[in-house]
Amino acid sequence: MNLEAMRFIKKMSKLIITLFGATGDLTLRKLLPALENIIKNEKHPENVTILAIGRRKFTSEDYLNFVVESKLFKGDINLLRKHLIYVEVDAYQSATYENLHLLYKGLTKNIADVRTIFYLAVSPELFMPITENLKANKLIKKGDLNTIIAFEKPFGHTFEDALYINEYLEKELHRNQIYRVDHYLGKEMIQNIIDLRFSNTLVSALWSNKYISEVKVIVSEKDGILNRGAYYDEVGVLNDMVQSHLLQVLALLIMDIPKSLSSKDISKAKIKALKKVKYDASNSLLGQYDGYRQEKGVSEDSLISTLAFLTFAVEDKRFAGVPFYLFTGKKLAKKEAYIEVILKDAPGSHLFKNTSANRLIIELAPESRISLEINGRTDGNNNEVSKLVLDHCFTCLFPSAVKEAYEALFIEMINGHRTLFPSWEEISVSWDIICQIRDEKPRYIIYEPGFNLGGKNE
Ligand SMILES: NC(=O)c1ccc[n+]([C@@H]2O[C@H](COP(=O)([O-])OP(=O)(O)OC[C@H]3O[C@@H](n4cnc5c(N)ncnc54)[C@H](OP(=O)(O)O)[C@@H]3O)[C@@H](O)[C@H]2O)c1
Secondary structure (H helix, E strand, O other): OOHHHHHHHOOOOOEEEEEEOOOOHHHHHHHHHHHHHHHHOOOOOOOEEEEEEEOOOOOHHHHHHHHHHHOOOOOOHHHHHOOEEEEEOOOOOHHHHHHHHHHHHHHHOOOOOOEEEEEEOOOHHHHHHHHHHHHHOOOOOOOOOOEEEEEOOOOOOOHHHHHHHHHHHHHHOOHHHEEEOOHHHHOHHHHHHHHHHHHOHHHHHHOOOOOEEEEEEEEEOOOOOOOOHHHHHHHHHHHHHHHHHHHHHHHHHHOOOOOOOOHHHHHHHHHHHHOOEEEOHHHOEEEEEOOHHHOOOOOOOOOOOOEEEEEEEEOOOOOOOOOEEEEEEOOEOOOEEEEEEEEOOOOOHHHOEOOOOOEEEEEEEOOOEEEEEEEEOOOOOOOEOEEEEEEEEHHHHOHHHOOOHHHHHHHHHHOOOOOOOOOHHHHHHHHHHHHHHHHOOOEEEEEOOOEOOOOOOO
């Protein structure tokens, strides 16, 4: 047992967060900063302990030095030092969980209602062995809803994979102990889609084919696959971006008003919405950037796509005839992400010169902002209007008030809520859509790095 660290922590814990994959890129860049913020802002029950799990022979101090030297974590290491213990565990070796078991016993002795979160920031092959070994070592018990496991995306590499993992988990755990992570749902502007759509007459009245002409969801990245070639060459853009993040965004854009804001009702509305989505192969394409096959870890004849331009119809009365475009790719001209809702011309627009289509833009990156573009008189010219922008930029006005996605996800898990986590049924319907795309392949192109999508202001 890591006694040296136990002495440091001193107090008993009401909240224990155990990070598998603690030496990985995701933990260093996203999870530790999110936890540091939560501790700093005291958005947690008293006495939180972070157990960082890895296979390397580190003491807790070695691990903290490793975190600093990685230069990926830019936060306050001394704050983490007060709460963190490194524990050596090999996911596959049941005997190595003994250390973890002893630590838990020590940290929770005589304490009731300890909230325990196991966060699996590891590849999906490890999901089942870790769950099995946590159970075998009495670290998690089916039905104890105060102990949960979060599974990082991807939740399996194929639908069959995901189904197999899910069947196993739902047999071994209560379904409310299983949290499937899609960090897009933790982004404030994605959460805002529900608020915007359903709390505003102005927006909800427009939300049909009577007024909307088209909707675009654009996530454009300047970077390539960086040093994650082996991972990316297995998943490609469809699994990495579309199956999870973009179809979730689409579901939020087209779902009916949920009965309530409970995770169950929101999930029901999303599932119903996704079942109406029909992919249009003739107006879609996939692509790969020139030079991708020369990237480290990528096979030299890889057909994996790094770009997707996908068109969908929504088969119901409300959206008949409105195309929904999902566009995402790597090595493009700009890094930006936004949702653009373009409205049809107003009945009297022919009376004016210089009108432009009204647009509602929900920007996710580089800023978090909402803007509404309308026509109005600006310089007194007869019959001539120009574009007026009603703009609210959250990150410009309150930079520190906009939470990082992973921080929102941890807060949701600490509080036992599930709205920011997709249900298995949502994941399963999304896979059906990905299967439609794989069955009916669209046109395939090789594109030049730096390819310009145009962007919302061009
Ligand atoms: N990085 C991102 O931005 C990102 C974003 C979204 C989702 N994800 C997903 O999150 C997962 C982790 O990503 P990552 O980028 O952090 O990967 P990574 O840098 O390759 O790290 C993998 C982690 O898994 C641990 N691990 C591997 N085998 C293990 C075993 N047998 N026992 C215990 N630990 C083991 C490694 O520990 P050792 O040090 O002992 O090898 C390391 O900490 C992947 O599935 C990835 O697709 C990543």
